[in-house]
Amino acid sequence: MVLLDSNIFIVDRFFPRDALYPQNKAFVEKLASIDAAVSSFTLLEICGVASFRLSVDELSAWLFGFGAIYPVSVIDMHGLRSNDGEAWWSIFIEEVAANIAKKMTFGDAALLREAERHDVEAVITWNTKDFIRCTQLDVLTPTALLRRMNKQ
Numbered sequence: 001m002v003l004l005d006s007n008i009f010i011v012d013r014f015f016p017r018d019a020l021y022p023q024n025k026a027f028v029e030k031l032a033s034i035d036a037a038v039s040s041f042t043l044l045e046i047c048g049v050a051s052f053r054l055s056v057d058e059l060s061a062w063l064f065g066f067g068a069i070y071p072v073s074v075i076d077m078h079g080l081r082s083n084d085g086e087a088w089w090s091i092f093i094e095e096v097a098a099n100i101a102k103k104m105t106f107g108d109a110a111l112l113r114e115a116e117r118h119d120v121e122a123v124i125t126w127n128t129k130d131f132i133r134c135t136q137l138d139v140l141t142p143t144a145l146l147r148r149m150n151k152q
Contacts, residue, residue, distance in 0.1 A: 003115045005125035027142035037073040039114035102134040
């Protein structure tokens, strides 16, 4: 499984004139053939950005039915179901704070925490520089992942 960053969906839905849009669109069109997911935190980040441009009904559809809009899984926050809330929160804050200390935004720090805890194959983002120096996981652009898949 690969974990996707919010920028893929934000470019797809809101920035058709972005220089990356054609490559991004090609990637989005292949999502059904990729074992891909977004974390619950990433979904909340996407919906926060989208809230400025979507109607309440569209936003609700994104928040509660994202997998019907894009063929990806939405994964729960790692460990939440196996710990009591207070214990989970303590661990979560410690791990995200460690990522923030690597000069990451909260959204990127939370995504990286989930990627490492879920042991994903790679983080897929247009902002590879935000992750590559902070993890041992593969960090690829959507285009790089498609190239890798075509070689296999």
